[in-house]
Amino acid sequence: MNAQTAGAFSATLRRDLLIALRRRGDMLNPITFFLIVAALFPLGIGPIPQNLAMIAPGVVWVVALLASLLSTDMMFRGDYDDGSLEQLVRSPASLYLTALAKVLVHWLVTGLPLSLIAPLVGELLYLPTSAMAALVLSLLPGTLFLSMVGGIGAALTVGLRKGGILLSLLILPLYVPVLVFGTAAVDAAAAELAFHVPMLVLSALAILSTTLAPLAIAASLRIALDH
Amino acid sequence: MICREDNAGDVVLEARSLHCERDERLLFEALDFSLHRGGVLKVEGPNGCGKTTLLRFLAGLSERCDGQLYWQGEPASSRRWEMAYDSLYLGHDAGVKLALTATENLAWCCALWQRPPRMAMDDALAAVGLQGYEDVPAQSLSAGQRRRIALARLYLSAACLWILDEPFTAIDKQGVINLEARILEHAQGGGAVVITTHHALNLETGLRTIRLGQLGTVYA
Numbered sequence: 021m022n023a024q025t026a027g028a029f030s031a032t033l034r035r036d037l038l039i040a041l042r043r044r045g046d047m048l049n050p051i052t053f054f055l056i057v058a059a060l061f062p063l064g065i066g067p068i069p070q071n072l073a074m075i076a077p078g079v080v081w082v083v084a085l086l087a088s089l090l091s092t093d094m095m096f097r098g099d100y101d102d103g104s105l106e107q108l109v110r111s112p113a114s115l116y117l118t119a120l121a122k123v124l125v126h127w128l129v130t131g132l133p134l135s136l137i138a139p140l141v142g143e144l145l146y147l148p149t150s151a152m153a154a155l156v157l158s159l160l161p162g163t164l165f166l167s168m169v170g171g172i173g174a175a176l177t178v179g180l181r182k183g184g185i186l187l188s189l190l191i192l193p194l195y196v197p198v199l200v201f202g203t204a205a206v207d208a209a210a211a212e213l214a215f216h217v218p219m220l221v222l223s224a225l226a227i228l229s230t231t232l233a234p235l236a237i238a239a240s241l242r243i244a245l246d247h
Numbered sequence: 248m249i250c251r252e253d254n255a256g257d258v259v260l261e262a263r264s265l266h267c268e269r270d271e272r273l274l275f276e277a278l279d280f281s282l283h284r285g286g287v288l289k290v291e292g293p294n295g296c297g298k299t300t301l302l303r304f305l306a307g308l309s310e311r312c313d314g315q316l317y318w319q320g321e322p323a324s325s326r327r328w329e330m331a332y333d334s335l336y337l338g339h340d341a342g343v344k345l346a347l348t349a350t351e352n353l354a355w356c357c358a359l360w361q362r363p364p365r366m367a368m369d370d371a372l373a374a375v376g377l378q379g380y381e382d383v384p385a386q387s388l389s390a391g392q393r394r395r396i397a398l399a400r401l402y403l404s405a406a407c408l409w410i411l412d413e414p415f416t417a418i419d420k421q422g423v424i425n426l427e428a429r430i431l432e433h434a435q436g437g438g439a440v441v442i443t444t445h446h447a448l449n450l451e452t453g454l455r456t457i458r459l460g461q462l463g464t465v466y467a
Contacts, residue, residue, distance in 0.1 A: 031358030035344075035351070042346040042384070103340025104355075110307050111359035112332040118359070246309045 028113030029121050036125035039098075046094065050087040050130045051137065057083045058141040069146040076145035077206035080155060081162075083141070084134050085195055088163055092170035093187055095126050096178045096241065105178075109245055115238040120230070123171040123237065131163025147210065154209030157219060161226035162202045168229035169194045175240035179247055198225060257284045258320060259408050259439040260305065265314035267297055267304070274300060275459050278314070284407070285453050287430065287440045292459035298443040299339065299412055301459070305441060306336040306410045332360065334408040339416075341397035345386035349377055349396045352385060356400055364403040371402035374429075376422065391417040401429055409433065411442045424449075 040047050061079050065071055099105040099122075108118055138159050139152045147155065173191035177183030205218035258281050265278040274297030282288050290298045303309040305316070307323075307330060316323040318330045343352050353368050364371070372381055375395040385393050394417045401409065409430075415423050427449050430440055434453050448454060 027361050028359050031355055035347070035355045038351065039344060039346045098344075101340070102344060103338050103342035104344060106306075106308055106336065106338050106340070107342045107356060107359065110331055110336060112328055113359045113361070246303075246311060 026117075028111070029117040032108070032118045032121040033125060036122055037128065040125060040129045046091070047129045050091045051133055053090055054083055054087040054134055054137070055141065057086070058144060061145060073146040073148060073210070076142060076147040077151065077155070077203045077210060079145060080138055080141050080147070081159075081199055081202045081206070084138065084159060084163065085166060085199060087134055088130050088166040089170065089188060089191070089195075091126065091130050092167075092174050092191070093177070093184050095122060095171055095174040096244075097174075100178045100244070105241065106245060109241055115241065116234045119171070119175075119237040119241065120234040123167050123233065126171065127164050127167040131159070131167050135159035135163055147206075150212050151206050151210035154206050154215050154219075158202045158205040158215075158222055161219075161222045162198045164226045165198050165222070165229045166195060168226075168233035172233055172236045172240060175237045175244060177244075178241070179244040198222065201225075258282070258317070259284055259286075260441070261317040261320075262305075263315040263317070265301070265304070265312050265316075267300055267312040269297070269300065269311065278457070278459075280455075280457060282408075282439045282441065284437045284439055285434050287434050287442065287448070287450055287454045289448055289454060289456045290441065290443045290459065291456055296459040298459060302336075302410050302412045302441060302443060303338070306334070306338075307331060308336070330408075332362070333406050334410060335400060335404045335406040336410040336412075337397055337400070337414055338412050341394050343385050343393050343396045345393075346384060348382045348384055349388075349399070350381045352396050353399055353403060357403060360404070360406075362405055365405050366402060368399075368403065371399040372396075374402045375399045375425070391419060391422070394418060395422065398426065401426070401433070407438050409438065409440045409442075411440065411444075413443055413445075415444055415446050 058079065061075070062072060065075070096105060099108065109115060135156050138155050142152055142155050170191055173187045176190065177187045180186065201218040201221045205215040205222065208215040208218065261281040263279050266276045267274040280288060290301060292298055300309065300311060304312040307327060318326040323330055347355075349372055350368055353371070357364055369378075369381060372378060375398050377392060377395055377399065380388060380392065385396060388396075398414065398418070414426060418426065423446065430442070431450050434440060442448070
């Protein structure tokens with residue numbers, strides 16, 4: 021990587037983080053959604069600790085997945101609407117790296133905080149203490165995968181006025197492996213078993229998506245702009 | 248049908264037999280032009296005649312035109328990076344982020360190009376009449392002022408080719424005069440400009456016009 025592309029990568033990363041900070045309301049949406057929906061489960065199912073503890077891994081993971089999906093549509097939408105996506109796509113900087121920067125910012129403002137506050141939700145649902153570490157550790161690479169794959173869907177649908185439903189249809193099936201291995205890791209930890217196998221799969225998925233998704237995103241953005 | 252300019256110079260951009268069809272409607276065909284250093288090419292025509300489509304094609308944002316495009320004598324498809332590096336495109340949407348200040352907006356554009364700017368950012372903003380607004384978020388500026396943030400790139404950028412799609416939108420009279428002067432200065436400094444506008448351009452030299460329209464392409 022030469023200095024040129026590195027500069028464009030860090031400039032895009034800083035710019036998008038700055039925009040996220042200036043728009044705190046948008047940034048807090050997924051986190052609020054995560055907390056509110058998770059808090060509804062004890063009310064709907066009843067406050068019996070055994071019942072809640074049994075479904076807790078699945079509930080936390082499903083709600084985190086939906087919270088991440090909620091903000092995925094906005095990943096490129098703002099830039100598309102105001103024309104800065106045109107500048108990004110036609111700049112000499114590598115679109116692979118600038119797209120990667122944009123998706124990383126999405127993860128930094130949704131996936132990372134979701135992973136960090138997940139123990140709070142776990143506590144609310146009587147998740148055994150032994151599973152808390154596994155919950156955070158599985159959500160960290162898991163949500164990175166969600167952002168990366170969600171980025172492909174967001175880039176494909178950014179040119180459509182009402183891409184929201186299509187986006188969900190496109191990417192929810194791709195989220196399934198992460199959901200399966202994520203809950204498997206937390207379930208194993210809750211039963212005080214080793215959970216390194218699902219963790220390895222999750223990490224592999226995160227690495228694979230981080231390296232390959234920007235390629236697909238860059239290609240999709242070019243197509244989306246050619247309207 | 249190739250239009251050639253009398254004063255021979257380096258050809259920046261050359262198009263041969265461009266052809267564009269959209270929604271089963273022919274926008275233009277057999278369009279040839281060459282743009283030399285110092286040249287300003289104005290693309291005219293009624294709404295919906297394909298001006299923006301042509302400019303987006305020239306800017307590398309669209310593949311919807313057929314035909315050959317040459318960048319400084321070489322096929323543009325093999326010179327994509329050089330062309331992106333040495334050209335500047337301003338579209339209908341200015342590419343200004345409302346949450347960011349004028350300086351932050353420009354800094355990002357400069358970082359994408361990684362090219363030493365022609366002047367300091369504050370001077371460029373002063374040149375477009377935004378002195379004192381450097382650190383104001385764009386959302387508290389007027390439509391014309393937001394547009395001026397994007398236009399400040401015309402002072403910052405060292406790019407040779409400018410592709411400007413309706414740059415005068417929302418700009419006041421004095422702003423248009425300043426912008427015309429800047430375009431002229433750029434052309435005289437060896438740059439080249441492709442522009443669409445419904446304004447009558449007040450440039451003494453180097454201006455050529457392509458007129459696109461339903462009845463075929465006319466050269467003036």
